[in-house]
Amino acid sequence: MDSLAAAPGTGPATSPLPVLRKPRPAARFEDLPTDRTLVMGIVNVTPDSFSDGGQHGTADSAIAAGLRMFYAGADIIDVGGESTRPGAEDVSPEEEQRRVIPVIEALVKAGALVSIDTIHASTAAAALNAGAAIINDVSGLTMEPEMAELAASSKAPYILTHRRGDARTMNSLAEYKDVAAEVVAELAGVRDKLYAAGVRPEQIIIDPGLGFAKNDAQNWELLQNVDQLDSLGHKVLVGASRKRFLGTLLTVAGKTAAPQERDDATAAITAISAYRGAWAVRVHDVGPSLDAVKVAARMAAPRTSQ
Numbered sequence: 001m002d003s004l005a006a007a008p009g010t011g012p013a014t015s016p017l018p019v020l021r022k023p024r025p026a027a028r029f030e031d032l033p034t035d036r037t038l039v040m041g042i043v044n045v046t047p048d049s050f051s052d053g054g055q056h057g058t059a060d061s062a063i064a065a066g067l068r069m070f071y072a073g074a075d076i077i078d079v080g081g082e083s084t085r086p087g088a089e090d091v092s093p094e095e096e097q098r099r100v101i102p103v104i105e106a107l108v109k110a111g112a113l114v115s116i117d118t119i120h121a122s123t124a125a126a127a128l129n130a131g132a133a134i135i136n137d138v139s140g141l142t143m144e145p146e147m148a149e150l151a152a153s154s155k156a157p158y159i160l161t162h163r164r165g166d167a168r169t170m171n172s173l174a175e176y177k178d179v180a181a182e183v184v185a186e187l188a189g190v191r192d193k194l195y196a197a198g199v200r201p202e203q204i205i206i207d208p209g210l211g212f213a214k215n216d217a218q219n220w221e222l223l224q225n226v227d228q229l230d231s232l233g234h235k236v237l238v239g240a241s242r243k244r245f246l247g248t249l250l251t252v253a254g255k256t257a258a259p260q261e262r263d264d265a266t267a268a269i270t271a272i273s274a275y276r277g278a279w280a281v282r283v284h285d286v287g288p289s290l291d292a293v294k295v296a297a298r299m300a301a302p303r304t305s306q
Contacts, residue, residue: 024111041069080117152198162209235279
């Protein structure tokens, strides 16, 4: 597709003639809202994403999707070039970077704050050079040593996700006696490696890794006890959007709800997570979750007498 809708600094195509928008100054992490939970929009530049069936597998379509999220109010756009669904095939860092770097450059030029979703330190470094501001490392306990070094040297905010194994093995590793306690303990162990590399506590954001080496019951138990993550002393990101355990919950007549049919349930988890103090939620459908975090912020506001 060769259209202005996918060009840096343009808006989403809502008519035969795209709406041109001027490039905006680069967004800064320190300018993010602090009076509500943040909304991170997901852009998967992959042909095999579980959530959208590879709908945004080209740079043009991914840029257009990211711009729609940005102009809809997403605080952060999370760009990834490798599917993390169970059973997904590995992607080389070179191919991953070919997919994501043009998208990151375009979104940053449009004024978006971008995070890079990757397990590869080389891809994270290339993304930071392209203007990304946040490293979203979904490698969990298998973190590359170079990733800790990059986080320390770049001083970029770093999202530490809990995951056992990789896309091929994670399902077989979903064995816990107390899932919340074990997730906290294992995250603390990886955090110690980050500290040893020189990463500062204020850089670290914790993601409990819903769906990563966790079955449906474990995901719900972890959500019910997500406040245990507060003991680590870091911001918490909740990423439940369109995941399998929501589809199972919404099963009708023996048919599991498709990923795109899970957005209402995702918004419900957003509202609950925001009310309980999550720093951010990571979602595919920005609008309902943005409304949800605003409602949660108002509900949590101090009562005032009339």
